[in-house]
Amino acid sequence: MVGSSELPHASPAPPLLVVISGPSASGKSSVVSGLRQLERPWHFAVTATTRPQRSGEVDGRDYIFLEVETFLRMRERDELLESAQVYDRWYGVPRQQVRDPLIAGKDVILGIDVQGAATIRQIAPEALTIFVMPASLDELSSRLSGRGTEGAAEMQRRLDEASVELARIAEFDYRVVNRNGELDATVHEVDAIIAAEKCRVNPRLVQFL
Numbered sequence: 185m186v187g188s189s190e191l192p193h194a195s196p197a198p199p200l201l202v203v204i205s206g207p208s209a210s211g212k213s214s215v216v217s218g219l220r221q222l223e224r225p226w227h228f229a230v231t232a233t234t235r236p237q238r239s240g241e242v243d244g245r246d247y248i249f250l251e252v253e254t255f256l257r258m259r260e261r262d263e264l265l266e267s268a269q270v271y272d273r274w275y276g277v278p279r280q281q282v283r284d285p286l287i288a289g290k291d292v293i294l295g296i297d298v299q300g301a302a303t304i305r306q307i308a309p310e311a312l313t314i315f316v317m318p319a320s321l322d323e324l325s326s327r328l329s330g331r332g333t334e335g336a337a338e339m340q341r342r343l344d345e346a347s348v349e350l351a352r353i354a355e356f357d358y359r360v361v362n363r364n365g366e367l368d369a370t371v372h373e374v375d376a377i378i379a380a381e382k383c384r385v386n387p388r389l390v391q392f393l
């Protein structure tokens with residue numbers, strides 16, 4: 185007779201912590217926006233920052249925009265999973281943005297810079313880390329200038345930094361090449377990676393909480 189009780193390995197995979205990282209202007213924010221539009225049952229961790237809000241950005245959705253004093257108070261209280269000063273601005277991941285959804289069984293998507301990804305990897309070695317990279321430095325440069333959010337000196341600084349960060353690709357589990365004009369394809373690759381990870385025989389179990 186055929187048994188009706190669920191077989192080992194048939195239960196749903198545990199929630200994933202998905203880290204989307206890459207150099208400045210590689211497109212990680214665009215990829216995260218594209219993932220949102222897929223309307224999967226994921227929680228998008230919102231980063232807190234002291235940088236000014238750019239036009240089109242929504243407070244609480246794209247970033248949590250904070251005054252420096254508020255940010256530093258959260259940091260002192262250990263309410264940030266990681267924090268860093270990048271290009272003179274503070275960025276940090278509120279602990280609650282990652283912990284609460286994971287406890288509730290939801291996958292968490294976290295877009296973060298390369299150094300932040302390294303910190304998260306130390307705290308949560310089982311995180312799934314995806315490196316978003318441009319096809320060439322020329323593409324990166326033209327995207328940076330096309331975005332128009334940085335001056336010439338700042339853009340050069342980011343390009344120099346990008347060369348260093350591109351060399352850190354081996355720290356990541358996967359890489360996706362975000363080619364110019366092909367953002368949708370990049371987003372679908374990330375979606376496919378997450379889908380495949382859900383089918384692992386030995387799933388990742390994030391347990392830094």
Ligand SMILES: Nc1ncnc2c1ncn2[C@@H]1O[C@H](COP(=O)(O)OP(=O)(O)OP(=O)(O)O)[C@@H](O)[C@H]1O
Nearest residue numbers: 208209210211212213214327331363364365366367
């Ligand atoms: N595949 C693509 N093709 C063309 N333009 C793109 C693509 N992906 C992103 N862009 C554009 O490149 C610019 C940089 O992208 P985005 O802001 O998402 O990068 P980022 O990695 O989040 O940057 P930062 O770390 O500096 O915030 C934006 O103007 C975005 O619209």
